[in-house]
Amino acid sequence: MTLGNLKWLSLLALICVFCYGNARSLRGVRDLSLAMNIVDQVYVEPTDSKKLYQAAMTGMLKSLDANTSYIAQEQLPSFESIFEQEFGGLGLALDGPPRRPELTVVATIFNSPAFRAGLRPGDVLASIDGTIVRTWSSSDVTDKLRGREGTSVLLAIDRDGQLLEKTLMRERIEIESVLGDQRRKNGTWDFLLQADPRIAYIRIELFGEKTVDEVKKAIGGCSPQPQGVILDLRDNAGGLLLAAAQICDLFLDDGPIVTTKGRNERIDDQLAAVPGTILPNRCPIVILINENSASASEILAGCLKDRERATLVGTRSFGKGSVQNVIPIEGGKAAIRLTTAYYYPPSGRRIHRRNQPDEREWGIDPSPGCEVAMNDQQLEATVARFQARSLPNSGQQDRVKLEPSTAGDPSVQVDPQLKFAMEWIQKQLPANAP
Helix, strand or coil, X not given: CCHHHHHHHXXXXXXXXXXXXXXXXXXXXXXXXXXXXXXXXXXXXXXXXXXHHHHHHHHHHHCCCCCCEEECXXXXXXXXXXXXXXXXXXXXXXECCCCCCCCEEEEECCCCHHHHCCCCCCCXXXXXXXXXXXXXXXXXXXXXXXXXXXXXXXXXXXXXXXXXXXXXXXXXXXXXXXXXXEECCCCCEECECCCCCCEEEEEECCECCCHHHHHHHXXXXXXXXXXXXXXXXXXXXXXXXXXXXXXXXXXXXXXXEXXXXXXXXXXXXXXXCCCCCCCCCCXXXXXXXXXXXXXXXXXXXXXXXXXXXXXXXXXXXXXXXXXXXXXXXXHHCEEEEEEEEEEECCCCXXXXXXXXXXXXXXXXXXXXXXXXXXXXXXXXXXXXHHHHHCCCCCCCCCCCCCCCCHHHCHHHHHCHHHHHHHHHHHHHCCCCCC
16 A cells, blocks of 8 residues: 555544544434424424524523523623613613512612602502513513613502503613712712711622723712722622722732633633722722622622732622623524633632532631621611612702711611621721821
């Protein structure tokens, strides 16, 4: 056999091996397609091939982990709008089954159509354009409430047994991701604590595309410059990893922020701080966390705790230390949200909770001596306090001159975690600080 023939035979063998391997990998795809065709043609009732495909995608991805999912074409705009922080809608926050027996208004965005129409927390959403929705979940009504700007929607509201009908016009709604201690008469936030105006209070609701700029604006707009900062991450389920890392960078001059590792512990990315901070390094920072602080919230809390730049107050965080990439499919009309890595704070410890029998460590713990739990009554009072302070201040002054103590703002007493954080910062400030 000549050398030329031997080369051709070797190439042919490689091609055969490749084709065999490719055929094995595609066998499951062929079988799935065959099963869908059989169901479509033989099942006792007529079927919808699109729904079969979506169910197959949903089931496959759901089997991997709780954070991996299929985002269908009709769901993609709503998903993207969360992180873009704007959408066409009414400015209405709802909660429903299973947490509440009926679909209930929990908040309205200031100066939104829902706010101007007088919708209040506690109102039950009975119907939308004639469709009864009382027992729907909040996620199920999103598409019915959102839509093109300038289009109208008819809501029926049950308020203490009285049915009210309101026609609202959809507008472009901008989502605030950074909130303060008290909303002023003009709708802007006062980020200095009423109880102690030396301390800035910044509540981060989510980590979106505008969050970093909102935090910069909040701190930069405080006059005088705050001598301490409270970052409230309670009930913040996360968002964009990069936004959390950039907020860490606002308070750090250098050094590691977060590391992401993919399959086989391969390092995908390492983010570090660059010189320059928004506040002096001597300015004390407290971060409030609870069991619902997750993902990007844990990146921020874990980094600043490990770098000894912040003290953490509250209860242990949720324990979601995984990173999801959104991969477009179906020509960009749908997407796959796929877990591709785990993240690690500067200490290198694992954050992600895998619910394994021998698992003891997960999430981010409060700093030593700073664990502050709350009972149901305190939780309800804290939520009520925040909702009340989210409404514009009806007084003649935007902020009253207060002495730096909880006596100046008795409402702080209902929130033991905030009270603890404020008093901790007060102890770090010089005794003669103005």
